[in-house]
Amino acid sequence: MSQFFRTAERPMPGSILRSLEARLGIAVLAFVLLFVGAQTVFAHEFKVGDLEIGHPWSRATPAGAKVAGGYFTVTNKGSAPDRLLSISSDVSEKAELHEMGVKDGVMTMRPVAGGLEIPAGGKVALAPGGYHLMFIGLKRQPKQGEKFAATLTFEKAGAVSVDFAVEGMGGGMDDHAN
Secondary structure (H helix, E strand, O other): OHHHHHHHHOOOHHHHHHHHHHHHHHHHHHHHHHHHHHHHHHOOEEEEOOEEEEEEEEEOOOOOOOEEEEEEEEEEOOOOOEEEEEEEEOOEEEEEEEEEEEEOOEEEEEEOOOOEEEOOOOEEEEOOOOEEEEEEEEOOOOOOOOEEEEEEEEOOOEEEEEEEEEEOOOOOHHHOOO
């Protein structure tokens, strides 16, 4: 009997190794689950019809700002083109699709008339320096770490509600390689 108690108090070296392997396995599994869960938080996607909207995001705005930008990708998995027609949001009085460009060394920004075509089997990126959304007449300042809702309306696929993740003021298109 005394031998039984000694074994319980002092495990054999092989059982210590097996216990360590089990703990390491549990730690690795927990890390993998945490990583997979984090991917769904950072990269959010939405789907409507044949369209996939990838990672809608906006930058935080300084106090007093009246406008904010919105960015995302649209992938058309269908065999026919579609068109982004309108945007509405609870964060602003109105939202418009804009295009930024440079002509003769002068940067310009103008609203896009008639919507933005999403070609069949193609992908369009709304990103800083190109096509983007303008949230005009902000009702509140988007703050880093928050999300705000918007509705994108497409000609064929219809309307889809999306959440824009608000990132830091210095965030740029290099942060979003979708």
